[in-house]
Amino acid sequence: MRLGADGLSKRYGNVQANDHVSLAIAPGEIHAVVGENGAGKSTLMRLLQGVEQPDSGTIIVDDRPVHLPGPHRAFALGIGMVHQEFMLAPDLSLLENLVLGEEPLRIAAGPVSRIDWVEAQNAGSALARKAAIEIDWSRRAGSTPVHVRQFVEIIRLLRRGTRILILDEPTAVLAPRQVDDLFSLLRTLRDQGTTIVFISHKLKEVMALADRVTVMRRGTVCFSGAIADTTVAEIAGHVVGGDTRPPSAATSQSTEIPAHGNVAFAVEDLSSAAVEKSHPLHDINIHVAAGEIVGLAGVSGNGQHELIECLVGLRPSRRGTVRLGGTDVTDAGNGERRRLGMGYVSADRRHEGLALTASIEANAVAASHRAPPVRRGWFVDRRAMRTVAVDRLAKLDVRYGALGDPVSSLSGGNQQKLVFAREIATNPKLLVVSQPTRGVDLLGIAAIHDILRRFRGAAGAVLLVSEELDEILELSDRIYVMAGGRIVGERRATETSVADLGALMLTGTGVHD
Amino acid sequence: MIIDQIIAASIVLTTPILLAAMGGLVNRQGGIVNIALDAKMLAGAFVAVVVSSATGSWLAASLAAAAAGAMIGYLFSLVITRAGANMIVAGLGLNVLVAGALGFILNWVYDSSGTLRLPDVALLPQFLPGWMERIPLIGLALAELEPLTVFAWISVFVLPMLLANTRWGLRLRATGNAPQVARAMGIAEKSVQDVSTAIAGFFSGLGGAHLALASIGLFNEGLTAGRGFIALAAFYFGRDKPVATALVCLFFGFLDASQIRMQTAGLPPKLIGTIPYLMVLIALCLAGWRQRRAKETIS
Amino acid sequence: MIEAAKTGFHPTLLFERGLGLAFPFFVAIAVASAVLLLIGENPVDIFSLMLSESFGSARRIAATLSAATPLLFTGVATAICFRSGAFNVGVEGAFVIGGLCGAFIGFSLPASLGYGLIPLAFAFAAIVSAVWLFIPGYLLAHYEVDEVVSTLMLNFVAFGITGYLVNGPLLSEMSGNNVTPLVHDVAQLPRLMPPSTLHAGFLLGLAVVVAYGIWARSTPSGFEGMLVGANQRFARAVGISIPSTIVLVMVISGIVSGLGGASHALGQLHRFADGFSPGYGFTGMAVALLGRNNEIGILLGAILFGALASAGTTVQLFSDIPLDIVNIIEGTVMIFAVVELGRLGFLRRRQS
16 A cells, blocks of 8 residues: 555544545555545545644555654655645746755755756656656746646656655646646556546546545545446445436436526526636526526536626626626626625625624625615715614624624624625525535524525525535525536426436536537 | 046946845845835945944945845844734834934934044045046046945846856745745745845945945935935836846936936936836836736736 | 624723734834933933923923824825725825925915915815825726835825925025925914914814714725725625725825825925925824724824924933934834734735
8 A cells, every 4th residue: 555544533623524534545556536525635635745633543655654743744755746726936937946945956055056957957858758748848837838837746746756646636727638638647657656646526537547536525435446346427426425326317408497487687698718717607598586596506616606706797707698687787897786686695705705804883784885774975874884784683693792893703604694684685686695504503504594595485586506415405496507617407406316416517527618 | 528427427326226226126036025225225324434434444344234234134024024014114114213223323322413424434445547547438437446336236247147046046036926835845935035135135235335435435314315215116127137127227327427417408306316216107007007908818 | 702702892802902002102112212221311211201391281282283283194194095905105295295286376376365375275285196196096906006116106206396396496586495485474374372383284184083084984985995905805795896995095095195285384384395294104104003094093193203203302402312212213113013913914915
């Protein structure tokens, strides 16, 4: 066993992130670790890298138990990781990035030692040749295509003695052809003896690349086996839990489902370009009727975030129309859409949903401060503001100390209830809700689900994005499934299951241009 | 003749700006915008005059000035990198603090307000033979050449090599460009920044020594006349590249030298003095405009 | 968490806030004490002398308030921007520009306009200074031009332009160098407590502080500025336009700076002179930082620095302690004010 784990457990507060996780990876093997967000993959990788220490259990390298007090020790043992955030300095050349931190020297003279660029170039070229790729080392990292940057990171790790390569969703940022290039590189490395741990959401890729696969769910390992002995459907079933229905039903054509009630919100042929790291969107067609909760399911990073930003007016779209209650709001900003009757609960509560350092009162009335009763003529009526805030918070039973306290003094569940209190107080026609229960405790989750149902009961329209399939199924009337920046399927909640949706969103990710 | 004089004066007036700018650009390549260069120049000038008078040695005076600048710079850096102070406000504060401290010392120790005259101040030596003055155009400049000017221009051509090809240079650039990458590669990025701020202090201190010891041999509270900020403007405009920055400094030195002559031609010196700052503003606008256009073409 | 929230009282929070306000000042006092001890003076004696010199009598209080007057304006002008997350260090330049504009109206228009001159002078100063700071505000809002550098550079441009004007076109024929003519008598702000130089500009300064407090607490744009300063992404997601908020606060900051400059020109110097401001804009920054952008904090901070300045002058006469001790204190306050803020996480964005 090159790298292994035996009964690793790690707890953060109330969350058991890893629960007796065991793993065995043989030398020269490509081992995929799959699972939903929050399944415990990242925690496991942090433990294997020595970034954090397990509460119990042991890590095994080369058949021997090891203690990893910090990342340096793991690195010295040959464990190296390529993160989703690339670790290359954009203004330096690829060669400079390659040697940074461990420079070959021509003259050793302390800090002013001259770097031996010839030696560096040779080392880089040799490694690149060995990996059967070509790299122009003189290029600036920032202007290098993303897959080449990834190669450079991998080569840099190999140069510094990495034998066990961990890749965290390496294909998330790559185009299909680049994925092929990466995979052939990884296979070459495997054949030369490097052990590779490949973390991914995309089952098709796992099937194409890995030798073995381990599935994690809710902090535990729920499946492990050779790729040759399993199927996409089986893995998908383990990833989302529940029964393992054959995927044939899942990949069938989506049927036109007529909307009942008035269409509160309609999106036609919406497309947007990729800017920097964002995912492009292709021909999105969705609608939400009054009195309906519509779920949007998908593996994270398939464009849901970008779509939501387009829909609430925080990101420009390139093509298509967006209608809110009959009004064309395609070119309207967030403020205008809010005035026309839209509420928005952001997935990123701490950075977008709330201003943590500002007062509870300010957070509760923001966005309503330019309308009566808060606004009176040129001024903000402080007393009205206070009353409005108190009313809103009381309606949803938000527990707080004083209105002037920073909102960061509230618990996660109360913070989220405050966000809802603000967003539904103006009776919007449409509520766009993203990851409403992330980081919220059980009581809070129940309360938030109740809020959403009551909102629907009052003829409100809800577009709900969540990575929790159970949540989507429980709340939604209708569900869209998103993959690769497209809507790949539509289901009535009564006619689908976790397994069905899971298979659709996982296998659907192969749908590239 | 007039041209000879302008060239010679330009060279002399360029040196202090150039020295401070070289230090400042090293600092900025490491990710710190140092707006306290002026304070360090002032401190350097003061120390240079005191030490020069006490020892009679321009060399000891220059080194002491550089050391004083480096020490102030290092302490300043600790406040930024370790205590998390905002570099702009702390820098402005340091300018006020150093000016206050020097004024205080001047007043208390030397019992003078504003100006410090000490006996036997050794000026920077002009080491080339006097007959060189007869060489056309650059003769006067050559005859007036002194060691700090030579050092400044050597540094212009050595610094690019140090930054590009040494271990420290690479790590400095990585730190300034992407501190989290530097940290991930095992580089102590805060220490790298501290050293770079000390270097900025070192060069600024030398610049101050040049101001004090090039010709006047005394210290005055207004001696730097905002040259630390001109240096800032120079490396902003020169985009932190040593040679480009040096050329900008030369231009600023030329403006400074020709101010009085331009006045007779009807161009007021005060307005000419704003040119460096206007140049930076225009450069910033162009960069912002270009960036925005690039963004628009992507989306 | 919930338990603590229910009580509605956070002793640690109050303590931190109080400490945050006092911390930089304590450090500065400690530094000044060390300096005084070093030269063999008793800091207690000196500080009590300073206290009596700044607040000991009606005349001394008037001198203190007079010295605090420009700081009321520059402190507010800085705080408006800081609380909205715009790092404007250009108040100094706008103040100087405003001073020149106010003085220009005061001496160039016919004295027959009478007391109408004063509002005209203030209006002109406010408009020109507003335009002055609109430039970096617009560049920041629409082209992401770093406002720190642009406003810093504009300060020097302001010094250059005003320096040129008082030595050229606007030079007084009566006196030697670097000054404009005196403004007409009717354009001078009335003195409140002659022979002290305390003038009506102080009242205007107080009004500005009060107006700032009202703006910050009780207007939609003040509310929006606070949210933009607290969290730009949040502000955007609740429908607030970041660019227009930034431009607005920069313009208001310019107006306040211009009023301050005009008040100083018409009330204190009765003209514009080179070296018009010995760094009021930067001291205003220290005032805003020390006062945590709070109107009462700014008032106290301005009076504190005013007291230091006015006491410093006389203490120098009585005890040989150089006036520069004031600068030492001010510089230390500025440095340590941001050390604290840095730890609290505010203003930290610039470091990355």
